[in-house]
Amino acid sequence: xxxxxxxxxxxxxxxxxxxxxxxxxxxxxxxxxxxxxxxxxxxxxxxxxxxxxxxxxxxxxxxxxxxxxxxxxxxxxxxxxxxxxxxxxxxxxxxxxxxxxxxxxxxxxxxxxxxxxxxxxxxxxxxxxxxxxxxxxxxxxxxxxxxxxxxxxxxxxxxxxxxxxxxxxx
Numbered sequence: 001x002x003x004x005x006x007x008x009x010x011x012x013x014x015x016x017x018x019x020x021x022x023x024x025x026x027x028x029x030x031x032x033x034x035x036x037x038x039x040x041x042x043x044x045x046x047x048x049x050x051x052x053x054x055x056x057x058x059x060x061x062x063x064x065x066x067x068x069x070x071x072x073x074x075x076x077x078x079x080x081x082x083x084x085x086x087x088x089x090x091x092x093x094x095x096x097x098x099x100x101x102x103x104x105x106x107x108x109x110x111x112x113x114x115x116x117x118x119x120x121x122x123x124x125x126x127x128x129x130x131x132x133x134x135x136x137x138x139x140x141x142x143x144x145x146x147x148x149x150x151x152x153x154x155x156x157x158x159x160x161x162x163x164x165x166x167x168x169x170x
Contacts, residue, residue: 003032007115011089011105014051021047025062025118033119041066043081045118056089060114062121068130073141077132083125085117 007023023045030039043064050057061084068079089103089112105112131137 003028004113004115007118008111008113009047009049010110011049011051011056011112012110014049016051016053019049019051021049023047023114023118025064025122029115029118030066032115035123036119039066041078041081043122045121047114047118049112054090056112057086058089058112058114058117059086060084060117060121062118062125070132070137071129072131072145073137075132075138075141077136079127079130081122081125083121085121085124087117 007029009021025041025043025045027040030036030041041064043062043066045060045062048059050059063082065078065080067076069076087103089105091105091107091109093107103112
């Protein structure tokens with residue numbers, strides 16, 4: 001059973017013009033990908049396909065939130081995710097590798113699978129460092145962090161490094 005079948009669009013049945021599709025990326029979507037198993041949240045996706053006789057322009061936008069753990073205080077919070085991606089789809093019988101923004105579909109393909117592209121938008125817009133907004137971290141953890149950061153600054157410098165510092169400064 002294809003768990004991601006709801007993210008496939010039957011492009012053959014679409015007439016020329018503008019078509020809009022709405023998808024929801026929830027826990028079941030994230031569990032289909034190894035890197036996001038266990039992710040909880042709800043991301044709304046709007047996909048607009050502009051179809052012409054030669055190609056399709058696909059514009060995707062996502063917006064929503066997922067549960068994340070703050071890298072600073074380890075508290076769970078709702079992380080806002082927002083992003084967009086545009087690409088082009090063309091049908092061709094030639095075996096050509098897909099380029100970054102260009103997808104080649106075989107003539108026998110009836111569906112355009114958007115799941116990997118929606119996942120790509122999500123992953124590209126997920127921050128490398130996940131932290132609360134300034135001042136929203138757990139106060140108890142902030143005190144512990146401040147204690148250790150302050151202690152680090154007050155430690156005397158190791159005298160063995162003094163000769164090296166002299167070389168660098170000259």
